[in-house]
Amino acid sequence: MRSRTEKTLAPEREKIIRTLLRERRVVRVEELCKELHASPATVRRDLADMEKKGVLRRVHGGAVSVESRLEEPLAFDDKTAIAAREKRRIAKAALALIQPNDTIYLDGGSTTLDLARLLKDRTDITLVTNSLRAAAELSGGGPRLILVGGELRRQAQTIVGTLTAETIKTLHFDKAIMGTIGMTLKEGLTTTDPGEAFTKQQAMSQAGEVILLAHSEKIGGISFAHFGDVDCADHLITDKGIPEPFKKQLQKMNIKVTVV
Amino acid sequence: MRSRTEKTLAPEREKIIRTLLRERRVVRVEELCKELHASPATVRRDLADMEKKGVLRRVHGGAVSVESRLEEPLAFDDKTAIAAREKRRIAKAALALIQPNDTIYLDGGSTTLDLARLLKDRTDITLVTNSLRAAAELSGGGPRLILVGGELRRQAQTIVGTLTAETIKTLHFDKAIMGTIGMTLKEGLTTTDPGEAFTKQQAMSQAGEVILLAHSEKIGGISFAHFGDVDCADHLITDKGIPEPFKKQLQKMNIKVTVV
DNA sequence: CGTTTTTTGATTGCTTTTGATCATTTATAA
DNA sequence: TTATAAATGATCAAAAGCAATCAAAAAACG
Known part of the structure; x- marks a missing residue:
């Protein structure tokens, strides 16, 4: 053998x-x-x-x-390679929900970064983000891009903290596309950093529709800082790894679930 | 090996x-x-x-x-390299003015970007900037970094427009380190974009001291959007190309002039 | 089950790439 | 200007990568 x-x-x-x-x-x-x-x-x-x-x-x-025309900002951390295939498919599903003239809030995170890459051609939307990497990705061209103001959290390369409210509160989003670190029915949506959580809350409160992108690994996980209950989301896009009971529960709560 | x-x-x-x-x-x-x-x-x-x-x-x-004509009209010949070196020296001189625990506003532009590069080790200050490039430069480490919120102006990779006021108005800077496209006694300080001008004004109004970094080529030039008179600056750092009469005039107006 | 075909991995000699050295040129400072 | 330091290009040896060949192992087939 x-x-x-x-x-x-x-x-x-x-x-x-x-x-x-x-x-x-x-x-x-x-x-x-x-x-x-x-x-x-x-x-x-x-x-x-x-x-x-x-x-x-x-x-x-x-x-x-062979399609190496695409440009990447910098060869920095690439631990995002885990579960990249599913994340990309999740991002693609989210892309389909974006309509012309939408104003979209795009949260930080690896899945949302994949989505940012797919938005390079969408000049017909306005994108608001707190993700420095998403901004770098789209700095060459793409949607009208608005960055949230605030303090840089280096670990995640996102802009977070109380200052972000100053920018966000003056805006309204058709859709907020959010990522999360943990997600359970009981503990709701959680992330690693309180500043991050604050900014997420701000963004979701200004959005007409909250779309949550989450790899199924995140389901059942709990992180440090709570930023909302699961029913804050109107729509969850995830992969086939989602447990059936969890999916049923969400649907019962009137949350749309898309499995890719 | x-x-x-x-x-x-x-x-x-x-x-x-x-x-x-x-x-x-x-x-x-x-x-x-x-x-x-x-x-x-x-x-x-x-x-x-x-x-x-x-x-x-x-x-x-x-x-x-080879495409460094972003802000340099005559950038094809050797002057580019020379100007780049001078800009670095100007940046270096500015670095010397930064003291521990300062809160600094750093404007967009090539000279200020050079300064950003020199700030990678300065963890003892807080840096506020509207320059995406400066942020990218310092994204790996360095000062506490705060980004201004607002719309990305792709040409200069800066964040500009009325939204920036929301972030800036809540802050105070010990020093604002500014760049400019044009500078004359009569027309004052000018730049290419009105949104850019607005943000510059906001930043300078919140600063205890305004330090202007300008390659001598900028002196005598006039661009489109006015963002202040020369006496908005407390200190000009430039290179040896500055005309002597202009320097005298500034000094008479109580503006400190450093030539590198 | 045995034979044929395909795929794989090891060996060998060859090519490309790389980094060190050093004389020469070019920049910077005095 | 000259002196000093730095950057460069050329050369060369070492290392890494490569293609070709061939035997062993797997898979396919009857």
Whole structure:
């Protein structure tokens, strides 16, 4: 018997490479060997095949995504790679809800950042955000962009605290698209930082509709600072990992649930 | 033998260089070595390649963005590099004026951006800014950072407009460090955008001391939107290009002039 | 079950990339 | 201006990556 790690078959390897490439735009051969439990030779063969198909461009040491025209602000933290596929699909579902001339509040967080990336072409909306990374993402072009004023929380690269109220209170949003760290029926919506929580509350109170984007891992989790009950949200977009009873409960509370 | 630092692939390096160049307009080889975990030789090779492609222009010590005519009308020749150096020196002089526990307003602009870079170690101050680039520069660490809220003006990557007043009016600054596009005795201080002018006025009105950083090229120039008379400034820092009569005039008006 | 085909991983020699050295050029300061 | 320091380009050796080949292992097939 071989080691516990299953051998990865060719089509599956290709899928993984595609995913990694979409996430990072650049992959190293060495990296892929570990990820795929395959030898460098196999990885190179795979890359060569995929290059023939036009999926990627090989470079010394690895490969880059062929649609590398997209620009990323900086190669900073990339722990956001976890569950990236689902997050992206959640973001895409949220994108479908945005209508022309909407004024949208976009919260900080990795899922909402994915959404920001999808908004680069939407010049027909106004986007208000407290996320420095979202702003950087859209600094080159895209929606009319309004930043919330306040103190930078470096850990999350968001603008938070009491000062944010000064900006937010003068605005109204058609939709507020929020992220969360924890979500339970009993404890409601929670996040790591009180300043963050305050700003979230402000934003939600000014919104006609609150759309919550949450990877299913967040369900059942509780963090430090409470920023609202689950029924603050009008619409939850999550992935298939959501427990059925939880989904039923939300629907009973008149919260729309979209599973992607 | 290299240790823990991740290897950076060639296309990654190029992308990072492009990004940095877009943010700063000028990059030093030394700087890039650190950023890319590469040797000077490699960095020079990369720069040479990119120069061939026309992405940048190499100068002694590093490279300048080829599209640095954002605010510089005559930015094609060697003057760019020279001006960049002078701007850095102006920024350095301004740095010397900043004292522990100061609360500083930092205006947008290329010279002030140079100053932002010098502030990465100053954790002993509070910095308020409307410059997205300055914020990005300091997003990793440095002073307590407060961003002004308002609309993003993409051309200059600054936050401007009436909304900025909501944030600024609640704050007081020990020093406001301002840039300008034009500066004459008669027309005063002028900039390209009315929204920009409004925000500048707001910031200066809340400051105990107004320090103006201006490359000497700006002297004698007039732009579109007036944001104050020259005597709004308490202190001008500029380079040797300042005409002597102009300097005398300012001093007669009780404005301190520092020439670097 | 055995044979054939495909896929994989190891070995080898070759190419590209990288970083160190050093003489030369270029900037800065006195 | 000259002196001093810094940056550069050329060269070269080491390291990393690569393609080709081949044998072993898996999968497919009868």
